[in-house]
Amino acid sequence: MAPDNGECRILVIGGTGRLGRHIVAASARLGHHTTALVRDTSPSDPTKAALLQRFRDLGVELVHGDLYDHASLVRPMKSSDVVISALGTSQIADQTRLIAAIKEAGCVKRFLPSEFWTDVDRTRAVEPARSAVYGAKAAIRRAVEASGIPHTYVLCGYLAGAALPSVGQVVSPTPPAGEAVVLGDGDTKVVYVAEEDVGVYTAMAAADPRAAGKMVYVKPPANTVSHNELLSMWEKKTGRGFRRAYVAEATVLKMIREAPFELGIALSLAHAAYILGETDFKMEPSRGVAAGELYPDVKYTTVSEYLDRLLMSTGSSERYLQGRKCLFTSVVAACCVFLCIYVWMLSGRLG
Ligand SMILES: NC(=O)c1ccc[n+]([C@@H]2O[C@H](COP(=O)([O-])OP(=O)(O)OC[C@H]3O[C@@H](n4cnc5c(N)ncnc54)[C@H](OP(=O)(O)O)[C@@H]3O)[C@@H](O)[C@H]2O)c1
Structure with a gap:
């Protein structure tokens, strides 16, 4: 597939998404000729325009296309060795269109x-x-396998950006204040992975013959923690404790049944992770290979580092703020001491 230097031509569909942007960046940084198929190459949204500019700066080729425009898919695929889809959950089933285009x-x-x-x-x-998620993804697996197209499936736990900013609170986007809601007993192990690490492992596996026809399991050892452990970690870092409100599984299931569709999806995924323990999936050597074994030199972000990053970016850690207050007080105190010594010396000289 790849030339002798290990580089290959990678086309990413969904490269502007939450995860896709990290796959595109990692692929380009690894030296692959990287193309991103985008719906709008000159977006008016400044954030999106800045993202595309970052891609260009990395040497990424941008091609205009759409999942629902067959010819626009086939064109860039004709000069690609690998196609990576990072389409969002609502487009999973429609990836049959990618399979048809790859065949052509x-x-x-x-x-x-x-x-x-x-x-x-x-x-x-x-x-x-x-x-909507499991069934649709499984159906795509079957369609890929039936098509005979060589494949790799990248499995991972919770994307850190989807779960850690709220420290595991499913219905709140922010960390707990006063009370933390915990699904189940909070002791089930959950795996979290930073988006940029999934991007790196995916781009590496895409060009790696050892990953052909396999699952690549992204399960960083230091990132398997229970919700109780995650909350304790956060308490330690912030210096602030909170109550835990444990929600029994029967209540979670009732909430899922009564929730509107989108919230129902989020809650049923959270139920699978926090109660059924499915992000701590079993790695089966007959079906797949651990990313950490294939690429032991990749320095992934640990949950602890991710939480530190979060604290620094929000500045919400009391301990962090206390530390800064302490530093400020020490500097002021030192200035006062120097000033006193100076005034004392000056008065001595005048006297
Ligand atoms: N493990 C986890 O915790 C977790 C969390 C979230 C997602 N996921 C999974 O990660 C994968 C990626 O999800 P995501 O949340 O990163 O997706 P996302 O942010 O919704 O991004 C979707 C991407 O698809 C593109 N797209 C949408 N419609 C398109 C069309 N008609 N033609 C071409 N491109 C189109 C979007 O482009 P525009 O920029 O033009 O809209 C965007 O680049 C999914 O399989 C999802 O299930 C996992």
Whole structure:
């Protein structure tokens, strides 16, 4: 697939998304000829425009295209060795369009469909995620396998950006204040992975013959922690304790049944992670390989480092603020002492 130097031509579909942007950046940094298929190459949204400029700065080629425009998919695929899809959850089922385009292009040697969650063939998840996420991803696996296109499925736990900013609070975007809501007993192990690390492992696996026809398990050892442990870590870092409100599984299931669709998806994924323990999936050597074994030199972000980063960016740590107050007080005290000594020396001289 790849020339002797290990580089290959990688096309990313969904490269402007939450995860896709990290796959695009990692692929370009690894030296692959990277193309991102985007719906709008000159967006008016300044954030999106800045993202595309960062891609250009990294040498990424941008091509205009759309999942629902067959010819626009086939064109860039004709000069690609690998196609990586990072399409969002609502486009999972429509990835059959990518399979059809890859077949027509005829030269793609590996397809990585949009997985990036737990093992969808080994789940006890409940509806609505069971059909909308697991069922849709499993159906795409079957369609890829039936097509004969060589593939790699990248599995991972919770994307850190989806779970850690709230320290595991499912219905709140911010960390707990006063009370933390915990699904179940909080002792189930959960795996978290930073988006940029999934990006690096995905781009490495895409061009790696050892990952062909396999699952690549992204399960960083230091990132498997229970919700109780995660909350304790946060308490220690912030110097602030809070009550835990444990929600029994029966109540969680009732909430899922009564929730509107989107919230139902988020809650049923959280139920799979925090109660069923599915992000701590079993790695099966007959089906896949651990990313950490393939790429032991990748220095991934630990949960602790991610929380530190969060504290620094929000400045919300009391300990951090206390530390800064302490530093300020020490500087002021030292200035006062110097001033007193100076005044004393000056008065001595005058006297
Ligand atoms: N493990 C976890 O905790 C977790 C969390 C979230 C997601 N995921 C999984 O990660 C994968 C990526 O999800 P995400 O949240 O990163 O996705 P996302 O942020 O919603 O991004 C979707 C991408 O698809 C593009 N797109 C949408 N419609 C398109 C079309 N018609 N033609 C071409 N491109 C189109 C979007 O482009 P525009 O910029 O033009 O809109 C964007 O780049 C999914 O499989 C999802 O299930 C996992």
